[in-house]
Amino acid sequence: MSLAIENQGPVGLVTLNRPDRHNAFDDVLIGELTEALRAMEADDSVRVVVLAGAGRSFSAGADLNWMKRMSGFSKEENQRDAMALGALMRTLAHLRKPTIARVHGAAYGGGVGLVACCDIAVATQAATFSLSEVKLGLIPAVISPYVVGAIGERAARRYFLTGERFDSGQAWRMGLVHELTINDEELDESVGTLVDALLECGPVAQREAKELIRAVANKPVHSELIQDTAERIARIRSSPEGREGVAAFLEKRKPSWVPQPPQAASDEPLEP
Secondary structure: OOEEEEEEOOEEEEEEOOHHHOOOEOHHHHHHHHHHHHHHHHOOOOOEEEEEEOOOOOEOOEOHHHHHHHHOOOHHHHHHHHHHHHHHHHHHHOOOOOEEEEEOOEEEOHHHHHHHHOOEEEEEOOOEEEOHHHHHOOOOOOOHHHHHHHHHHHHHHHHHHHOOEEEHHHHHHHOOOOEEEOOHHHHHHHHHHHHHHHHOOOHHHHHHHHHHHHHHOOOOOOHHHHHHHHHHHHHHHOOHHHHHHHHHHHOOOOOOOOOOOOOOOOOOOOOO
């Protein structure tokens, strides 16, 4: 397996597990990761998905041996292969559950695409990034909608064309990552804090919020859009989760979706 998959209560941890290849993509990894994400989507016990990389890197992008093999294929075969990568990126970007990218080491090419597809990205200060496809005479085509959405057209004009590396500070300034940490230990702490925050929120509301962003981003504010947003809030207000959230707030209690802390073992002897 090119992946390590672990469910930690409501958290699904998916780790790219080709450390000897810096977690570079090939057709096998693409297929396994797409399947794993769809399984997380279908598992009601999973509420947050964390994507990480084993070894020294998050992901170095495409495996060069795989790319060399694909270069000998026909245009039609290459298109089918590229569509598989497109399906992976769309699956991750449109997952109905919150997603977090835990980024350390190198994130190059398609690895940057994975980061851009996640809802939230946290990286160490030592992490490095590159959209290096042009150095190989290629383009970052399939990942481009998500990367341009994350860093903007202006930054894409530079980094798509130069293929140069940029550090985590620049990734943060461009909006590719949301938060920087000093080391891997702090990275895990930061991811844990984000997971805790996400689990405090209504899962249906989070799903609806993700759909809302896609519906309104870069759209002109016209009467149809206003009507659509009004319909969305009316629907969620009258939903069971919406009613529970408001009731919990007014009653000064945790809503039902918040995980309960494990019960401490009692020192009292059991009744015979």
